[in-house]
Amino acid sequence: MKNIVVSDLTLRRMPKYLHFLRPLQKLGHEFTSASEISRALGIHHTQVRKDLALTGVRGIPKVGHRVDDLIKAIEEFLNWNNSTDAFLIGTGNMGAALLGYDGFNKTNIKIVAAFDADPKTIGREVNGYRVMNIDKCANLVERMHVHIAILTTPTVVAQEVTDMLVGAGILAIWNFTPIKLVVPKDVIVEDAELYSSLAVLSRKLTDVLASV
Amino acid sequence: MKNIVVSDLTLRRMPKYLHFLRPLQKLGHEFTSASEISRALGIHHTQVRKDLALTGVRGIPKVGHRVDDLIKAIEEFLNWNNSTDAFLIGTGNMGAALLGYDGFNKTNIKIVAAFDADPKTIGREVNGYRVMNIDKCANLVERMHVHIAILTTPTVVAQEVTDMLVGAGILAIWNFTPIKLVVPKDVIVEDAELYSSLAVLSRKLTDVLASV
């Protein structure tokens, strides 16, 4: 079984559709249209149609798309209907925030354990998770067949921890550190890119203030 | 004075260059080349050259670019050499993480106050900030001439809080909620898009697992 390959830009739009559709569903709206989604999210209506078509849903001319169907189709497309166990490495500010974040229950990510190297935090409870010694991580990745790691360590140890994770058999890393990780080419790394939107914001604000 | 307009994709690459260059500087390397940056970050060398050219730096043929100059030029380009006061709204998990995040001292963002609507957290100290009542926010935005707001509220109140901020004169919002905010067209909104990279990761991992 082989899925069609979809561009990153398309994939990045998918969660936006979900975040627009879920409140609609809650309000009891049965149908919506590509044009309505287009207007609400500022995405061209043709683009919306193409994106939705990739998920396999079909709309009804003059009526639109069934909201329930769209949500289900997008969730299946992203595999957010099945939960996938993940380890979180590094229980600093960002790590702790993600451990406590309840938005993940709408995705496939389920954090099942949290690790840290600092003896002072090992054994402590952080947002409901007992922090484990990072020395036990590699062993547990193999034994529990965990595929995803969320990397929220300090930047300086990020590559070293990555090497350990890859060696243990991790297939995908959600990278919250700002550096480019070096991994074998069959390992997936997705950068959260926290600084990217700040860079865009900073520059645009500078433009606005300069033009005054 | 008017800055040249630069595409978002280019702006998003700028912090990556910085994160590669700063450790080089620390190691005492005086020069680097576009090809070295290209290899390290997986960005085409022509792309790197064009991006760097936008910041105004000139390299020396056969030698490369002075690391110090590059860092300085990119920081100036993003206005990260001047600090800009920002308010943070919503001291939940993500808000608290950002308040404690020390990575911001390398950017222009300086959080000067944190607000929340929950009486239980107002007055409490979170990562060094005394949480203020959100009722006082609009007034303080005007009095302190704050331009940037970091939005880390629950999703349901995000639009309402945005309206308040815009009414008070905020010019730019760094949006950590997943919804599309409605603002007048001269107000800048940059979405942190936390779910986007997760969507890419989820789909790619599904592809890999499906092909096994």
Next chain:
DNA sequence: TAGATTGTTAATCGATTAACAATC
């Protein structure tokens, strides 16, 4: 039916990559 909406194919636009001249 007429009109609104879907969904596809063609055209455009912009970003990336290739080619190459300039230079220390």
Next chain:
DNA sequence: TAGATTGTTAATCGATTAACAATC
């Protein structure tokens, strides 16, 4: 000098937008 690197202009590629036929 020869070679490595810069920086620019041209070609390619892919994403977005426009046009339009199909349909309930």
